[in-house]
Amino acid sequence: xxxxxxxxxxxxxxxxxxxxxxxxxxxxxxxxxxxxxxxxxxxxxxxxxxxxxxxxxxxxxxxxxxxxxxxxxxxxxxxxxxxxxxxxxxxxxxxxxxxxxxxxxxxxxxxxxxxxxxxxxxxxxxxxxxxxxxxxxxxxxxxxxxxxxxxxxxxxxxxxxxxxxxxxxxxxxxxxxxxxxxxxxxxxxxxxxxxxxxxxxxxxxxxxxxxxxxxxxxxxxxxxxxxxxxxxxxxxxxx
Numbered sequence: 470x471x472x473x474x475x476x477x478x479x480x481x482x483x484x485x486x487x488x489x490x491x492x493x494x495x496x497x498x499x500x501x502x503x504x505x506x507x508x509x510x511x512x513x514x515x516x517x518x519x520x521x522x523x524x525x526x527x528x529x530x531x532x533x534x535x536x537x538x539x540x541x542x543x544x545x546x547x548x549x550x551x552x553x554x555x556x557x558x559x560x561x562x563x564x565x566x567x568x569x570x571x572x573x574x575x576x577x578x579x580x581x582x583x584x585x586x587x588x589x590x591x592x593x594x595x596x597x598x599x600x601x602x603x604x605x606x607x608x609x610x611x612x613x614x615x616x617x618x619x620x621x622x623x624x625x626x627x628x629x630x631x632x633x634x635x636x637x638x639x640x641x642x643x644x645x646x647x648x649x650x651x652x653x654x655x656x657x658x659x660x661x662x663x664x665x666x667x668x669x670x671x672x673x674x675x676x677x678x679x680x681x682x683x684x685x686x687x688x689x690x691x692x693x694x695x696x697x698x699x700x701x702x703x704x705x706x707x708x
Contacts, residue, residue, distance in 0.1 A: 471522070472600055473547045474687075475499040475539075477530060477587060478557035480508030482658050483606070486676035487554060487683060488512055492521035494684060496552065499543045500525045503557075530557065530583030536590040544594055551599035552687050553591050555584040555630070556606045558623065562660045565621030576622025581629030588637055588648075596644045602687045603641075605634050606679075607652035609702040619661075627652075631698065638696030647695040651682045654702025669704025 474491050478484035479500035488498050489512065498516055500523055502509035509525040516523040524546055528539040543550055559579040561572045568576070584605055595601055608627040617624045631650055638648040655662050656674045665672050682699050700706070 471495055471497045472551035473497050473499065473543070473549055474552040474554065475501060475543060475550055475587075475591070476554045476556055477501040477583060478503075479512050479525075480505035481512075483653075483656065483676055483679060484554075484556040485512040485515075487556065487680055488523070489515055489519075490677070490680040491552070491554075491683070491687075492516040492519060492523065494688065497521070497547060498523040499547060499550070501530070501539065501557075502527055503529055530587050531578035533586045533590070536583070536586035539587070540590040540594055549597060549599055550591055550594045551602065553588065553595065553603045554606070554683060555587060555603070557583050558606065558627070560620050560623050560660055562619055564619060565617065568620075568622065573622045576620060576624075577626045577629075580623060580626025581633065582626075584630050584633055588633070592641065592644075592646070595646055600687060601644070601646040601692065603637065603646060603648040604683050604686050605630050605648070605650045607631055607634070607650045607698070609652045609654040609700050609706040611650075611652055612698055613706075634698070635696045642695055645692050647686070647690065647692045649686050649690075649695060650698045651679060651686070652698060652700045652702070653679055654700075654705035667705075668702075669707070672703065674701060674703060 474496040480502040513523040611627040634650040
């Protein structure tokens with residue numbers, strides 16, 4: 470029986486790429502979107518074109534009731550959940566003092582808040598069997614709290630995702646659920662990309678780089694590996 474994966478923010482960018490790559494690995498996909506239904510349907514169509522199974526689910530994951538309803542819908546449609554990839558996150562390239570009220574809350578409500586509500590909602594279903602893997606998407610400096618120029622609430626939210634990863638990992642280890650964090654640096658679709666020559670590896674990260682890490686944590690790593698933080702930045706933010 471094929472394992473079931475939920476990828477949040479599957480309507481485009483990294484989320485869509487991860488969903489398609491996981492489908493190629495044999496997962497059936499639950500594709501989450503908040504407002505971009507057309508993008509989610511496009512991701513689903515691409516997965517079905519390769520012979521995979523995918524269904525789309527709408528939810529505002531900054532609201533607990535909608536996270537719970539999402540998991541209930543996945544239970545009804547798929548019967549279980551093996552892998553949760555908490556991918557959503559909205560970045561506003563604006564100085565922290567210039568963030569609007571809406572942008573401030575979006576930075577938090579697209580990062581740490583949905584990671585908390587979605588993971589907590591999914592745990593009862595994930596405890597029932599299967600792979601029991603949660604992979605969160607962070608930021609390459611999220612474990613180094615410090616001053617930022619831009620997108621303050623986004624960075625605060627991603628640091629919160631790092632803390633939640635460790636907290637969920639500790640609380641769920643006895644249930645066999647491994648919770649880990651992958652933190653990209655600048656990717657091929659990132660806002661405010663530097664000259665690739667400034668990155669020690671000499672290039673931007675690719676969606677495939679992130680998929681390889683997700684695949685490792687989902688299919689190859691032991692459940693005893695939990696609470697870890699893999700920084701995939703080509704050396705960016707390490708100095």
